[in-house]
Amino acid sequence: MQHTLSNKALFKSTIIALVIAGIVLISFILPAEYNIDPTGIGAKLGLTALANPGGSATISSNQSDELNTENQQETDIIEVIVPAGRGVEYKFAMAQFKKMEYQWQTDGAALFFDLHGEPEGDTTGYYESYAIATLTEMKGSFTTPFTGVHGWYWKNTSDKPVVVKLTVGGEYSIVGLKK
CATH class of the missing domain: 2.60.120.680 (GOLD domain)
Structure with a gap:
């Protein structure tokens, strides 16, 4: 038996992946690469020094x-x-x-x-x-x-x-x- 995802489950998974990607972008990538740290997490982790x-x-x-x-x-x-x-x-x-x-x-x-x-x-x-x-x-x-x-x-x-x-x-x- 092959398991397939419904459109609803696929949509939900895509939204969750986008939210996680957004959090990673805002919390880690922007502070480390561009010294943009809207949350302050980058400074606490020392990532802003990398920019x-x-x-x-x-x-x-x-x-x-x-x-x-x-x-x-x-x-x-x-x-x-x-x-x-x-x-x-x-x-x-x-x-x-x-x-x-x-x-x-x-x-x-x-x-x-x-x-x-x-x-x-x-x-x-x-x-x-x-x-x-x-x-x-x-x-x-x-x-x-x-x-x-x-x-x-x-x-x-x-x-x-x-x-x-x-x-x-x-x-x-x-x-x-x-x-």
Whole structure:
């Protein structure tokens, strides 16, 4: 015996599917992709940070002995603007076991940050954090445990944009702002 759906049951199933799709669109897709969050759920889940509109960065390069004196490689000075109430990620592509020396400071406001890396080719969303805190500045170095993109996520909880001056040296290529 073959089971068939009546027109009424098919119509009801279609309406339920459309309602679920609408809820997913409003609650998850719009906040993550377009920073439109009519319900506030996207902000609570951290999805609005993924949209990242308004974040910007400028880069200047120079030879410097201040960082990375062993390899005498180029040092990059990067200015990242973290918009009010938002978060931005700034990344570098690095091979396994490569070292980066860094120093960053804000123009005064403390920012939550997560220095982390994401393995190349990973599609699960896995990342490894190297340092997490809320500070106005930090100086240090790290050696990459795997090939992939590595860098900072800064979150600005204030009501004014915060400028981060990031100075880096090492074996990397700049990916830049990640959306």
